[in-house]
Amino acid sequence: MLGKLGVSLREAIKKFLGRPVADELAVKELIKDVQRALLLADVNVGLVLDISEKIEERALKEKVPSGLTRRDVTLKVLYEVLVEVLGGERPPRILYPTNKPIVIMLVGIQGSGKTTTAAKLALFYKKKGFRPGLVCADTFRPGAYDQLKQLSLKIGVPIFGGVDGSPVDIAERGIKELKSSGCNVIIIDTAGRHKSESSLMEEMKLIAEKIRPNEIMLVIDATIGQQAKVQAEAFNNTTKIGSIIVTKLDGAAKGGGALSAVAATGAQIKFIGVGEKVDEFEVFNPPSFVSRLLGMGDLKLLAEKVKEASLREEAIKSALAGRLTLKDMVSQIEGLKKLGPLRKILDMIPGLGLNLPEEIADVAQEKLEKWTVIVKSMTEEELERPEIITRSRIRRIAKGSGVKPRDVKELLDSYEAMKKMMKTLMRKHKKGRLPFPLKL
Numbered sequence: 224m225l226g227k228l229g230v231s232l233r234e235a236i237k238k239f240l241g242r243p244v245a246d247e248l249a250v251k252e253l254i255k256d257v258q259r260a261l262l263l264a265d266v267n268v269g270l271v272l273d274i275s276e277k278i279e280e281r282a283l284k285e286k287v288p289s290g291l292t293r294r295d296v297t298l299k300v301l302y303e304v305l306v307e308v309l310g311g312e313r314p315p316r317i318l319y320p321t322n323k324p325i326v327i328m329l330v331g332i333q334g335s336g337k338t339t340t341a342a343k344l345a346l347f348y349k350k351k352g353f354r355p356g357l358v359c360a361d362t363f364r365p366g367a368y369d370q371l372k373q374l375s376l377k378i379g380v381p382i383f384g385g386v387d388g389s390p391v392d393i394a395e396r397g398i399k400e401l402k403s404s405g406c407n408v409i410i411i412d413t414a415g416r417h418k419s420e421s422s423l424m425e426e427m428k429l430i431a432e433k434i435r436p437n438e439i440m441l442v443i444d445a446t447i448g449q450q451a452k453v454q455a456e457a458f459n460n461t462t463k464i465g466s467i468i469v470t471k472l473d474g475a476a477k478g479g480g481a482l483s484a485v486a487a488t489g490a491q492i493k494f495i496g497v498g499e500k501v502d503e504f505e506v507f508n509p510p511s512f513v514s515r516l517l518g519m520g521d522l523k524l525l526a527e528k529v530k531e532a533s534l535r536e537e538a539i540k541s542a543l544a545g546r547l548t549l550k551d552m553v554s555q556i557e558g559l560k561k562l563g564p565l566r567k568i569l570d571m572i573p574g575l576g577l578n579l580p581e582e583i584a585d586v587a588q589e590k591l592e593k594w595t596v597i598v599k600s601m602t603e604e605e606l607e608r609p610e611i612i613t614r615s616r617i618r619r620i621a622k623g624s625g626v627k628p629r630d631v632k633e634l635l636d637s638y639e640a641m642k643k644m645m646k647t648l649m650r651k652h653k654k655g656r657l658p659f660p661l662k663l
């Protein structure tokens with residue numbers, strides 16, 4: 224997939240990894256190689272400059288969390304910037320039928336791959352357990368029906384078409400017939416008589432008004448590179464229920480240009496075609512796409528590791544730096560819990576020899592929620608100096624927050640335990656016995 228672009232990006236990374244240190248020079252060289260690869264793949268020059276700037280800025284400035292290297296951070300940045308360029312982390316929202324059948328209409332200029340894609344899409348839904356049906360509303364090209372019929376036989380999906388009438392008539396009849404025979408995903412293949420996007424959009428609007436599909440998918444041929452932008456833009460401005468399928472990405476020298484240009488318009492790419500066969504088709508998910516492109520399946524993992532490591536550092540530092548108040552504790556635990564069990568985090572600091580009190584390490588989510596409410600029922604004074612909280616105050620706080628007095632007591636006990644632990648940690652730090660650098 225994206226043969227050449229992938230190869231040159233992977234070579235750039237290999238070269239970068241082969242450098243003795245990931246210094247400014249190495250990062251700049253990597254960026255140059257990435258630029259070259261992207262430009263060759265027909266990615267827009269402005270976009271390439273934008274990408275380069277972002278990588279340079281972030282790769283050299285972002286903090287390197289302990290346990291990781293500048294190299295890790297640079298690769299993470301490269302991965303993240305490319306994912307962003309292709310549409311971001313969020314997976315595409317594929318439309319599925321609920322209790323009502325859905326109708327999907329495919330449009331696109333001549334030869335873009337609509338008919339092939341109609342069958343691919345039908346197979347995709349069939350594999351997911353739905354009951355797709357195909358409609359051939361292409362009355363323009365002789366043999367259009369036969370082509371789709373052949374494909375439908377191959378994948379074992381019912382088809383409607385090959386009858387007289389206007390495309391709209393055929394589509395309407397097809398939808399009705401397939402629905403009544405139990406299909407719940409109806410895919411309409413239309414004619415691609417258009418060479419330009421403007422006439423295509425006109426006709427698309429006309430047909431769509433009549434048959435009211437749930438989704439219109441524009442099929443774009445990746446071999447046109449960044450020119451895909453014009454089509455995607457016109458399409459995006461014409462319909463609100465549109466998404467995009469980019470075909471022929473297998474070996475398309477300009478595929479990178481096509482994908483990035485489409486993504487830049489804000490249109491959503493939902494699927495890609497990666498071969499002539501009916502199963503050479505996939506959901507377009509930028510994170511996994513970029514990981515494969517860069518030949519590093521675990522780049523997403525690395526990105527998460529880097530993020531987590533710096534969060535962890537922050538959390539520990541702020542817990543140690545500030546005098547821990549009761550209010551802080553609850554939010555601290557909340558924050559730390561997001562990083563996994565607290566104990567595991569502190570265990571990661573080698574040689575600390577710290578035993579976290581059980582009751583804090585294992586604070587359950589419900590308890591944490593309870594504590595959050597309890598803290599809100601306390602006065603500022605109580606929060607600052609918990610030692611003034613007498614039994615009668617405990618009863619009042621419990622009442623105010625709708626919990627039992629023993630819940631309030633438990634929070635106070637946990638707070639004492641945590642404070643003690645922090646003191647031990649601080650003592651170790653002052654004696655210079657903390658194995659990690661800490662700027663307090």
Ligand SMILES: Nc1nc2c(ncn2[C@@H]2O[C@H](COP(=O)(O)OP(=O)(O)OP(=O)(O)O)[C@@H](O)[C@H]2O)c(=O)[nH]1
Nearest residue numbers: 333334335336337338339415470471496497498499
């Ligand atoms: N390599 C490759 N070829 C593809 C892909 N998708 C479609 N094709 C080929 O592209 C050619 C055109 O595909 P069609 O599906 O007939 O395109 P169309 O948009 O229906 O064409 P018209 O109906 O004439 O507008 C065929 O030879 C397909 O096999 C793909 O993802 N990869």
Ligand SMILES: [Mg+2]
Nearest residue numbers: 337338361367
């Ligand atoms: Mg066709």
